Amino acid sequence: MSTIAAFYGGKSILITGATGFLGKVLMEKLFRTSPDLKVIYILVRPKAGQTLQQRVFQILDSKLFEKVKEVCPNVHEKIRAIYADLNQNDFAISKEDMQELLSCTNIIFHCAATVRFDDTLRHAVQLNVTATRQLLLMASQMPKLEAFIHISTAYSNCNLKHIDEVIYPCPVEPKKIIDSLEWLDDAIIDEITPKLIRDWPNIYTYTKALGEMVVQQESRNLNIAIIRPSIVGATWQEPFPGWVDNINGPNGIIIATGKGFLRAIKATPMAVADVIPVDTVVNLMLAVGWYTAVHRPKSTLVYHITSGNMNPCNWHKMGVQVLATFEKIPFERPFRRPNANFTSNSFTSQYWNAVSHRAPAIIYDCYLRLTGRKPRMTKLMNRLLRTVSMLEYFINRSWEWSTYNTEMLMSELSPEDQRG
Numbered sequence: 001m002s003t004i005a006a007f008y009g010g011k012s013i014l015i016t017g018a019t020g021f022l023g024k025v026l027m028e029k030l031f032r033t034s035p036d037l038k039v040i041y042i043l044v045r046p047k048a049g050q051t052l053q054q055r056v057f058q059i060l061d062s063k064l065f066e067k068v069k070e071v072c073p074n075v076h077e078k079i080r081a082i083y084a085d086l087n088q089n090d091f092a093i094s095k096e097d098m099q100e101l102l103s104c105t106n107i108i109f110h111c112a113a114t115v116r117f118d119d120t121l122r123h124a125v126q127l128n129v130t131a132t133r134q135l136l137l138m139a140s141q142m143p144k145l146e147a148f149i150h151i152s153t154a155y156s157n158c159n160l161k162h163i164d165e166v167i168y169p170c171p172v173e174p175k176k177i178i179d180s181l182e183w184l185d186d187a188i189i190d191e192i193t194p195k196l197i198r199d200w201p202n203i204y205t206y207t208k209a210l211g212e213m214v215v216q217q218e219s220r221n222l223n224i225a226i227i228r229p230s231i232v233g234a235t236w237q238e239p240f241p242g243w244v245d246n247i248n249g250p251n252g253i254i255i256a257t258g259k260g261f262l263r264a265i266k267a268t269p270m271a272v273a274d275v276i277p278v279d280t281v282v283n284l285m286l287a288v289g290w291y292t293a294v295h296r297p298k299s300t301l302v303y304h305i306t307s308g309n310m311n312p313c314n315w316h317k318m319g320v321q322v323l324a325t326f327e328k329i330p331f332e333r334p335f336r337r338p339n340a341n342f343t344s345n346s347f348t349s350q351y352w353n354a355v356s357h358r359a360p361a362i363i364y365d366c367y368l369r370l371t372g373r374k375p376r377m378t379k380l381m382n383r384l385l386r387t388v389s390m391l392e393y394f395i396n397r398s399w400e401w402s403t404y405n406t407e408m409l410m411s412e413l414s415p416e417d418q419r420g
């Protein structure tokens with residue numbers, strides 16, 4: 001068993017965001033490689049009419065956990081779902097559950113966040129800033145806590161071209177933002193948001209930067225590390241290649257291309273497509289948890305997990321690969337044959353949106369109406385084009401992220417752990 005896997009043996013681990021994309025893969029890796037861990041506490045809320053237990057069973061019964069059931073047959077006994085809603089200031093966690101978390105937790109992985117680019121400032125601050133602050137307060141009351149690992153994003157300072165593994169100050173103190181949101185009404189918040197977020201492209205990246213400042217300001221004597229993944233894509237190797245369960249980031253665009261909905265996207269083809277497999281990110285998370293707990297660095301270290309400087313790819317290469325894949329393995333019943341290209345300027349982008357996206361959608365909806373069916377294509381296409389417009393900022397720029405801390409950590413690992 002590897003040093004890192006052995007470290008998590010017997011540990012009580014708290015994961016927020018465990019029902020999300022990153023959280024599920026983290027849980028799977030922990031159960032598969034450290035089946036003798038004591039317990040994984042997950043903060044869960046009921047969703048889409050499912051109870052906590054139903055959500056946990058659905059996750060454990062998914063293909064992702066097939067290998068876990070072989071190596072950790074009693075996985076159901078080792079996972080403790082705790083009702084929590086991070087929208088509530090005290091997370092609405094019961095006294096008994098809170099007492100158990102405070103007295104038993106050894107490691108915290110804080111993955112929960114809203115990753116929507118178009119969330120309201122109030123909701124994004126609640127989740128990405130206030131909830132982080134609340135969790136840090138909880139952590140400061142955990143006598144057995146060995147490490148607190150905060151998941152941010154490599155784009156939290158995307159208003160800079162070169163980004164170091166440091167926490168950058170935000171123009172306005174997080175506490176001032178939190179206090180103001182308590183009494184400002186939504187109309188005023190909407191009005192001041194553009195001035196507040198300044199040159200950040202959206203509320204998501206801005207509130208992730210605020211969350212990092214909160215970690216720095218409220219770390220007290222906690223042993224903390226921050227991890228900044230770039231664009232997290234499907235699994236590369238573990239537990240099997242190609243697993244993804246959401247339409248965020250590139251996933252939705254790739255699906256829309258394969259279904260023939262998307263025919264053109266405004267992108268800089270040679271810009272770096274900094275996509276990192278989710279299992280690679282999870283391997284680093286576990287390594288950072290081990291290193292932070294065992295080596296106890298004097299300050300909060302920031303680790304970038306990006307692919308651009310280790311194994312660079314660009315959007316052109318990725319696009320060609322995506323189209324070649326759909327040539328070989330097409331979706332069933334596509335709207336049109338997959339055939340897409342990048343546009344270089346707004347005018348040609350608007351032209352292709354009209355000619356190749358909106359017009360065919362309207363024509364198809366007329367056909368649906370004529371055949372007595374409910375029109376849906378125009379709404380779907382507008383939603384897709386809105387999503388694409390939000391992603392354009394990231395596919396028309398490149399960034400340089402320093403990776404000194406990540407490389408330092410890799411050098412501390414045994415050959416077995418370096419393989420992940």
Ligand SMILES: CCCCCCCCCCCCCCCCCCCCCCCCCCCC(=O)SCCNC(=O)CCNC(=O)[C@H](O)C(C)(C)COP(=O)(O)OP(=O)(O)OC[C@H]1O[C@@H](n2cnc3c(N)ncnc32)[C@H](O)[C@@H]1OP(=O)(O)O
Nearest residue numbers: 115116117118153246247248249250319320340341387394
């Ligand atoms: C020789 C010629 C060669 C030519 C070259 C080849 C050219 C080929 C070009 C085409 C090929 C292109 C392939 C590569 C290009 C990829 C480009 C993409 C780049 C991506 C960059 C991402 C950068 C991200 C940076 C930061 C990363 C992070 O840190 S966090 C993670 C990123 N966060 C996100 O991605 C969130 C973005 N999404 C949103 O903000 C919102 O979803 C939205 C606002 C964009 C859309 O919101 P909307 O309200 O419209 O939709 P929503 O309600 O969210 O959902 C609609 C329905 O879909 C369901 N849904 C939503 N989310 C999910 C989910 N995660 N999983 C599953 N289902 C989901 C949802 O339930 C809705 O369904 P209904 O409720 O039934 O309507």
Ligand SMILES: NC(=O)C1=CN([C@@H]2O[C@H](COP(=O)(O)OP(=O)(O)OC[C@H]3O[C@@H](n4cnc5c(N)ncnc54)[C@H](OP(=O)(O)O)[C@@H]3O)[C@@H](O)[C@H]2O)C=CC1
Nearest residue numbers: 017018019020021022085086087111112113153229231232
């Ligand atoms: N995906 C990516 O490309 C990248 C992600 N990241 C970061 O990684 C982390 C995880 O991202 P990812 O897994 O993609 O995101 P997901 O949207 O898949 O997961 C978000 C998680 O947060 C939970 N959550 C959201 N709101 C609440 C709430 N009110 N109460 C309790 N739990 C809540 C969700 O629970 P529920 O299932 O109930 O909604 C879910 O478990 C985030 O911090 C994100 O910023 C960083 C870089 C890139």
